[in-house]
Amino acid sequence: MFDDLDIGYIVFLLEQQNSWQEIGFFLLVELLLWLLLSIFLIQFLPSKYKKYKWEIFIFFVVINIGLLFIGIFLTLIMILFGFSWATSRVSRPSYETIYFEEQVAKFPMVHSKFHEGVLTMESDHRDDISSDEKIKSLKILYDSYAQGNIGKIQHFLADSSDETRLYAFALISTFEKKLNSQIKELQEKISYSHSDENKERYNFELAVVYWQFIFHGVAGEQLTGFYTQKIENILKDIKENASAFILLGKIQIFNHEYDRAESYFNQAMELGVAQESISTFLAEIKYGQKKYNEISQYILPEEFDIDLRLKPLISVWRGS
Numbered sequence: 001m002f003d004d005l006d007i008g009y010i011v012f013l014l015e016q017q018n019s020w021q022e023i024g025f026f027l028l029v030e031l032l033l034w035l036l037l038s039i040f041l042i043q044f045l046p047s048k049y050k051k052y053k054w055e056i057f058i059f060f061v062v063i064n065i066g067l068l069f070i071g072i073f074l075t076l077i078m079i080l081f082g083f084s085w086a087t088s089r090v091s092r093p094s095y096e097t098i099y100f101e102e103q104v105a106k107f108p109m110v111h112s113k114f115h116e117g118v119l120t121m122e123s124d125h126r127d128d129i130s131s132d133e134k135i136k137s138l139k140i141l142y143d144s145y146a147q148g149n150i151g152k153i154q155h156f157l158a159d160s161s162d163e164t165r166l167y168a169f170a171l172i173s174t175f176e177k178k179l180n181s182q183i184k185e186l187q188e189k190i191s192y193s194h195s196d197e198n199k200e201r202y203n204f205e206l207a208v209v210y211w212q213f214i215f216h217g218v219a220g221e222q223l224t225g226f227y228t229q230k231i232e233n234i235l236k237d238i239k240e241n242a243s244a245f246i247l248l249g250k251i252q253i254f255n256h257e258y259d260r261a262e263s264y265f266n267q268a269m270e271l272g273v274a275q276e277s278i279s280t281f282l283a284e285i286k287y288g289q290k291k292y293n294e295i296s297q298y299i300l301p302e303e304f305d306i307d308l309r310l311k312p313l314i315s316v317w318r319g320s
Contacts, residue, residue, distance in 0.1 A: 034064040131161040138164070142171045150175050151217020176218060182209045200237075204244050207234045211247060214254060228255060242271035249281060258288040 038060035042053045049056065129137075138156060141149050156168035186206040193199050210231050213219040219227050228251055238244040245268040252261035262285050265278055275282070275298075283298035 031065060034061060038064065131163045134159065134161065134164045135167050138168055138171060142175070145216075147215055148217040151220075154217070172218070175216070179209055179212055179218070200241065203234050204238060204241055204247075207231045207244070207247060210234070211251060214251065224255070240271065242268045242273045245271070246273065246278065246281075249278075253281060253284060253288070256288060258285045261285050262289075 042057050153168050159165050190202045210227050213227050235244045245264045249261045249264035279298040286295045
């Protein structure tokens with residue numbers, strides 16, 4: 001009980017705010033105590049220091065009072081430093097290391113469906129463009145993998161710049177070698193395969209590679225018919241692969257054989273392909289057949305708006 005009262009009283013005293021008069025009184029008492037202590041201490045000096053007792057007395061007083069004020073001064077410095085350190089920690093921003101490659105990997109990848117932004121140079125002022133600009137543009141065109149891109153690059157085989165001609169030839173040669181290598185590899189797989197299912201899959205992949213010759217413009221007008229016939233011969237025995245009929249339909253659209261294209265797409269839908277997934281092709285077929293009244297049933301705004309070839313068509317139907 002007594003201990004609790006003492007502790008409570010001490011806490012009460014510590015919580016009280018001292019006035020400047022009380023602080024001054026404390027310092028005065030402290031000074032008097034050190035004066036008395038210094039007088040007391042010099043009484044015990046050895047005899048050889050007796051003649052210096054006044055100087056020693058001054059030293060005692062100065063050093064003890066000085067230590068008091070030095071302690072107060074150091075305490076103030078420590079308080080100011082503590083405040084500064086604490087506030088700087090609060091206001092100082094924290095930094096994190098961000099690994100760009102890992103962040104990019106989390107982003108959804110967006111690809112242009114029809115590569116409408118591919119740069120092609122078919123201007124009468126082609127010779128005014130520098131070789132460096134032509135080469136950069138050809139590289140963009142090659143990497144775009146868009147319809148007819150290799151055919152456009154072939155136009156530069158007759159360019160006035162040696163560098164441009166050589167670069168165009170190198171791009172075309174590289175593309176053709178890649179396709180021919182894929183054809184050779186698939187033909188070997190077909191010849192060594194003993195499974196009808198695998199053979200059908202390899203034949204379809206082979207037809208897709210041959211289609212690249214037409215789609216990218218590698219094959220000229222004279223060879224387009226040859227490759228079309230070759231693809232049809234490869235796919236003629238495939239009856240249950242809807243993708244094969246879609247590919248045949250695309251080829252017939254390319255060749256402006258719209259009736260045959262429609263027949264192939266109908267067969268693909270019979271095998272379960274949703275009409276919405278091929279609506280752009282069906283609309284293009286109706287447009288090619290000049291059956292304009294039937295086009296509206298195939299128009300899907302969300303699909304047509306991203307196809308710059310067909311966007312004008314939906315604009316007409318909207319009346320805009």
